[in-house]
Amino acid sequence: MNKLALCKFILLLMPILCAGISVPAAADSEIDATIDAAIDSRAPEHHVLVMLHLPPLHFRPDANYASGYGDGHGRHARRRIAAELARAYGLRLVGDWPMPLLGVDCFVMQVPASESPSRVATLLEHDARTEWAQPMGVFHMLGHNDPLYPVQPSAKYWHLADLHTVTTGRAVRVAVIDSGVDDGHPDLLGQVALRENFIDGNPYAREAHGTAVAGIIAARADNGIGISGVAPNARLMALRACWQESADSTDTTRCSSFTLAKALHFAIMHEALVINLSLTGPSDRLLQRLLDVALARGIKVIGAIDPDSPGGGFPASYPGVWAVAGALPKGDGINVATNALTAPGNDIPTTLPGGRWGFVSGSSYAAAHVAGLAALLTELQRSLTPSQVRARLLASAPEPIALRMAGTINTCALVTWAAGTCPCLCAATHALATNQRP
Amino acid sequence: MSTRLAGCLGCLLRDAAGALLVVVIAPPALCQVSGSIALVSDYRFRGVSLSDEQPALQLNLEYDRDDGWYAGGFVSSAQVNEDEPAAAQLVAYAGYARRLSSGWGWEVGATKSVFLQAAGYDYAELFVGMSAENISARLYFSPNYFGRDGESIYAEFNGAYPLRQHLRLLGHIGFLRPLSRRDDASSLLFDTRLGVSADIDHWNLIIAWISSEGQHAEYRYRDRHRNAGILTVSYSF
Numbered sequence: 001m002n003k004l005a006l007c008k009f010i011l012l013l014m015p016i017l018c019a020g021i022s023v024p025a026a027a028d029s030e031i032d033a034t035i036d037a038a039i040d041s042r043a044p045e046h047h048v049l050v051m052l053h054l055p056p057l058h059f060r061p062d063a064n065y066a067s068g069y070g071d072g073h074g075r076h077a078r079r080r081i082a083a084e085l086a087r088a089y090g091l092r093l094v095g096d097w098p099m100p101l102l103g104v105d106c107f108v109m110q111v112p113a114s115e116s117p118s119r120v121a122t123l124l125e126h127d128a129r130t131e132w133a134q135p136m137g138v139f140h141m142l143g144h145n146d147p148l149y150p151v152q153p154s155a156k157y158w159h160l161a162d163l164h165t166v167t168t169g170r171a172v173r174v175a176v177i178d179s180g181v182d183d184g185h186p187d188l189l190g191q192v193a194l195r196e197n198f199i200d201g202n203p204y205a206r207e208a209h210g211t212a213v214a215g216i217i218a219a220r221a222d223n224g225i226g227i228s229g230v231a232p233n234a235r236l237m238a239l240r241a242c243w244q245e246s247a248d249s250t251d252t253t254r255c256s257s258f259t260l261a262k263a264l265h266f267a268i269m270h271e272a273l274v275i276n277l278s279l280t281g282p283s284d285r286l287l288q289r290l291l292d293v294a295l296a297r298g299i300k301v302i303g304a305i306d307p308d309s310p311g312g313g314f315p316a317s318y319p320g321v322w323a324v325a326g327a328l329p330k331g332d333g334i335n336v337a338t339n340a341l342t343a344p345g346n347d348i349p350t351t352l353p354g355g356r357w358g359f360v361s362g363s364s365y366a367a368a369h370v371a372g373l374a375a376l377l378t379e380l381q382r383s384l385t386p387s388q389v390r391a392r393l394l395a396s397a398p399e400p401i402a403l404r405m406a407g408t409i410n411t412c413a414l415v416t417w418a419a420g421t422c423p424c425l426c427a428a429t430h431a432l433a434t435n436q437r438p
Numbered sequence: 439m440s441t442r443l444a445g446c447l448g449c450l451l452r453d454a455a456g457a458l459l460v461v462v463i464a465p466p467a468l469c470q471v472s473g474s475i476a477l478v479s480d481y482r483f484r485g486v487s488l489s490d491e492q493p494a495l496q497l498n499l500e501y502d503r504d505d506g507w508y509a510g511g512f513v514s515s516a517q518v519n520e521d522e523p524a525a526a527q528l529v530a531y532a533g534y535a536r537r538l539s540s541g542w543g544w545e546v547g548a549t550k551s552v553f554l555q556a557a558g559y560d561y562a563e564l565f566v567g568m569s570a571e572n573i574s575a576r577l578y579f580s581p582n583y584f585g586r587d588g589e590s591i592y593a594e595f596n597g598a599y600p601l602r603q604h605l606r607l608l609g610h611i612g613f614l615r616p617l618s619r620r621d622d623a624s625s626l627l628f629d630t631r632l633g634v635s636a637d638i639d640h641w642n643l644i645i646a647w648i649s650s651e652g653q654h655a656e657y658r659y660r661d662r663h664r665n666a667g668i669l670t671v672s673y674s675f
Contacts, residue, residue, distance in 0.1 A: 055470065055502035056543040057569045058535035059576065061512040062476060062498045062672070074502060076640055076674050077472035100571065103537055131504075 046111050047094070047136040048121045050085060051104040052078050052129070075105075081129055082107040088127075089120060104131050144221045144228040146187075148357060152227055153344035154369060157398070157406030160228060162424035163415050164221065169231025169375030174217055174274040175267035176371075177260060179253050181214040181238035182206035182353040187226035191218045193235035194270070198262040199243050206353040207244040209253045212360050213278050214238060215351030216368035217375070226357050227349050230372025231379075237272055239263040242279065257284045264290040268297065273378050275299055276371035277321075278364035280306035280313035287315060295320040300374040300386045304367035305340055312340065322374070322390050326366040327407030341393055342407030343369040366407070373411060380418040392417060473499040474642075476672035481514055484592065484612055485629025485650030488527065490517040491663060496672075506536050508547075518559055518584075525556040533565075542570050558585045563592075573597045589617040604637040608646065627652040633668075644670040 055074060079096065086093040091109040098105045111117045117135035124133035144161055154160045173193065183192035184206070192214070197204040218236050221228035241263035242255035260279075264287065267275050275294060280303075294301055305325040306313030316323035326345020345366030352358045370393075377389055396410035397403075412424035476496040481489035488494075500510030509532035516527040533547020546566045553559040561583050567576035574596045583590035594612035601607055610631040633646025649665045 053470070053504045055508065056506065056535040056537040056545070057574065058508055058533060058545045059531065059547055059565060059567060060498065060500065060510070061529045061531060061549065062474065062496055073474065073500070073674060074470060074472045077470045081470065100537065101541065
């Protein structure tokens with residue numbers, strides 16, 4: 001071995017290797033460097049994908065053995081062709097990705113806002129230089145990424161994620177007349193449109209009951225934390241008419257006719273479309289008069305049934321108010337009136353003050369579920385009267401397991417009726433599936 | 439050395455221009471024409487220097503059709519022997535390559551190598567090969583390897599290992615063996631190459647170490663340096 005040749009080789013090797021290793025990203029081709037910046041992930045619908053033929057690897061006499069598809073010969077030729085195509089059709093070349101499995105090099109081109117991507121793709125298809133072209137498709141997730149979503153009864157039995165493909169209660173104002181809502185809770189950020197305190201001498205506080213009800217109705221969906229509300233795009237009106245006397249338990253949350261009346265009056269004046277009253281008490285003339293006004297205006301009023309009170313308590317038993325009880329597992333022995341709705345009310349994961357989450361049970365929370373559902377239906381059909389919707393709710397028959405676990409409401413059937421399209425496994429196919437189960 | 443290089447360039451331009459026209463025809467829209475220009479510190483072909491261990495300038499032009507057929511031309515300054523004048527080597531090649539669903543591909547083709555101004559070294563070869571993204575293997579058969587009246591086969595295996603984006607480790611091993619009974623049946627020449635390839639936009643740098651062992655009667659070259667470090671700089675378009 002010639003030592004001189006070896007020394008020369010080593011001396012040459014070091015700087016070349018260092019140059020190779022330290023090559024910064026800026027030295028990459030113009031197209032590479034602009035890929036992340038230019039492909040607007042917020043507007044993928046303005047792009048087309050253009051496929052150019054990717055020749056198989058083959059013999060070449062020069063010294064560059066075994067070059068791969070990414071860096072190899074022909075890549076610049078294809079980019080040249082792609083740049084010509086972009087110029088010819090008034091597009092902007094953004095990037096490419098070779099796909100040897102398909103024998104194509106896939107180029108991404110941006111379509112001007114005034115043009116239709118599908119029209120451009122059709123034109124490109126007819127160009128002999130391309131293998132094929134297509135508009136960039138946009139896909140969305142099914143289901144929610146909220147970590148507690150899987151343990152929400154509404155997720156499984158109410159098919160919440162499916163419902164959300166057609167409605168999320170967008171812009172529907174839901175008044176939560178309750179104790180204070182923690183509107184700074186990460187899962188409620190931006191969900192509370194307005195917040196009012198109707199209790200004199202008792203400043204606004206973030207309380208458990210109100211926060212829990214608000215979370216069930218409209219906790220943010222797909223924010224990667226906590227739960228998904230039944231109507232995640234609804235606008236909450238956090239109307240504090242109740243106060244928590246003891247910090248330890250929500251059982252001591254109290255409201256008065258006066259505070260409730262002020263809150264109810266405010267809700268009606270500020271165009272709430274759904275009012276949630278997860279509370280119970282004696283019949284009250286003032287509140288009855290206000291409820292009459294609300295119902296006459298087509299506002300859906302939801303009340304929680306008091307299991308200890310015959311008839312369900314007030315305001316749940318008031319004509320026109322949707323009385324809701326928690327759907328408890330069979331054998332509980334609770335008799336529910338035939339015009340009552342049942343909804344998930346047992347072991348519900350929800351938001352709690354201080355950025356926490358916890359499990360709650362009770363008809364308060366079943367009512368909150370129905371308030372959320374009312375918001376979903378209102379987004380789809382604003383003109384229906386509450387009694388029409390409630391009649392439909394009562395008539396809906398869910399599949400047996402949902403009936404047992406989550407109440408009498410078939411949310412899929414309801415949303416199908418209101419939306420005109422079926423977002424979930426439709427009744428017929430589901431019946432088929434359940435019939436086949438042993 | 440500089441006068442030699444100038445001489446090489448001269449013959450390259452004068453004699454290769456005509457031949458290149460054959461390749462540089464206006465391609466139909468369905469073809470992709472690509473090419474590269476390279477400067478190598480030593481044109482080593484299967485372990486043997488074809489530029490008398492001097493730098494060489496090379497040009498490669500190729501077009502690929504949608505249906506898998508390809509053809510190309512390669513020109514390089516060359517000096518097969520210090521007794522011969524500076525010449526240019528012209529290689530015309532064509533073949534058919536096909537990609538299989540498994541990710542492997544196969545190809546078959548032929549090359550014709552002509553040494554301008556250095557008669558007697560021209561030869562033709564047929565080859566078959568298989569390749570995947572990072573490895574390839576080819577078998578070549580020549581009835582008149584480097585102008586000798588005898589058949590030879592050459593088998594090679596190539597591999598590339600990606601070190602990081604745009605940086606690869608290259609490896610190659612090849613075996614050249616005469617088939618003619620007139621020569622020593624045990625004559626075998628094998629060559630190896632180990633190198634690093636860096637891609638920077640249109641440019642490519644390869645620094646490699648080549649080594650060869652064995653004897654081969656077909657090569658009429660001075661057996662001076664079996665091992666060498668080679669630098670290649672090329673520009674693709």
